[in-house]
Amino acid sequence: MSNPPKPRSKTKDKILRTSLALFNNEGEINVSSVDIAAVMGISPGNLYYHYKGKDVIIEELFSDFETELRQVLAAPINKPLAIEDNWIFLYIIFEEIFDFRFFYYNLTSILDRIPNLKPKFSRLLALKANTFMGLLKKLENENHLFFNPGEQDVLAERLAAHFTYWLSYCDLRGGAGSSKSLIHEGVYAALSQITPYWGEDSEPYAALLKDFLDEQKTA
Amino acid sequence: MSNPPKPRSKTKDKILRTSLALFNNEGEINVSSVDIAAVMGISPGNLYYHYKGKDVIIEELFSDFETELRQVLAAPINKPLAIEDNWIFLYIIFEEIFDFRFFYYNLTSILDRIPNLKPKFSRLLALKANTFMGLLKKLENENHLFFNPGEQDVLAERLAAHFTYWLSYCDLRGGAGSSKSLIHEGVYAALSQITPYWGEDSEPYAALLKDFLDEQKTA
DNA sequence: GTCTATATTAGGATAGAC
């Protein structure tokens, strides 16, 4: 469970960074190990000396992703958020996902080619859902949100799904748009699922939220 | 645009049915043209005589799917639904998707390997979103649902996304469950997105809906 | 229409010299 400070060689590090960039931009499925080597200007043989194939690279990239995302998700536990900070929290999660987006396109094929990964990814997803659940509970306790029994769980789960598939869905709907606006719209769509549960006396926050979103949009 | 009644040879038909079953059960990516031929007990050469490769098969399967789904989606236009029938309508859409589910897992990789398909799939998705929009509008006109400006469009879009990714998401969350219960839970999750917009005087429908869902569950 | 046999590739993998 602990994470010994495993320093990577310079080449290993460059392989990971190059692979990540290629996977994100071309799609994992369209990038071969030979491609990675070619882009780096090293030989396939050399690549194999460091990582025995694409799958090992992907596993290591996932491990990086997991570490970072777990840190992000733990933030509100360590230091409870002011209500306005909840939106920023969503942005940060989305940015993390965006950095490793290759994973979220082609999820099925990656997970069933590399069996180790599926349980890890599932656990991470469950953690996401739990975190959202905690957030909703907190907002309920503070009388900002009001739920009928059961609604809260379903919403938390739905938010987790939203974060998982938003980027793919944008791509499908003619995407366009910069990375900034993709993420922005994603956060907006997430929030629009929460607003129906707002209480009357939280109305001021609606205005506050609107300002915040407009501001992000033009930033 | 018109659909001439293109009768298929017996072998062609069997190829399509076998491929569909294999794709759905093993994942499109894990099924080669040789596999298809082997399962049918014919030679790869023979398969190629009828369809020049997997991609052509997939295109034809999509065309079947599109035809069927368009018919389903057109139903409420031809003959407006009683309010209770809306839930059944959702079931039917889900069942159609389920029958061609191989497509919805691995969506990204299929669509960027077969470029013809992407615009077709996008249009079908847009039609889905429009149909949901029409449904919501109708329920609003009948004073069952109440929306703030903008909420309706976002919800319709979100429902379309839900139908697109529900099966993948279940798979990720440890799925289990029969096909029946997968679909049932999917419809339930869809409805739980609509209920927050119900008006007070539609309460009787809540009970009605609950009965219906229980009934389907045990069926 | 169907078969057998063979060709073509592309990607994954290794051996051995430097």
Next chain:
DNA sequence: GTCTATCCTAATATAGAC
């Protein structure tokens, strides 16, 4: 650590006999 050269395999694709 890095390179070159080579091999293995699985999947696609075609030719030609029946």
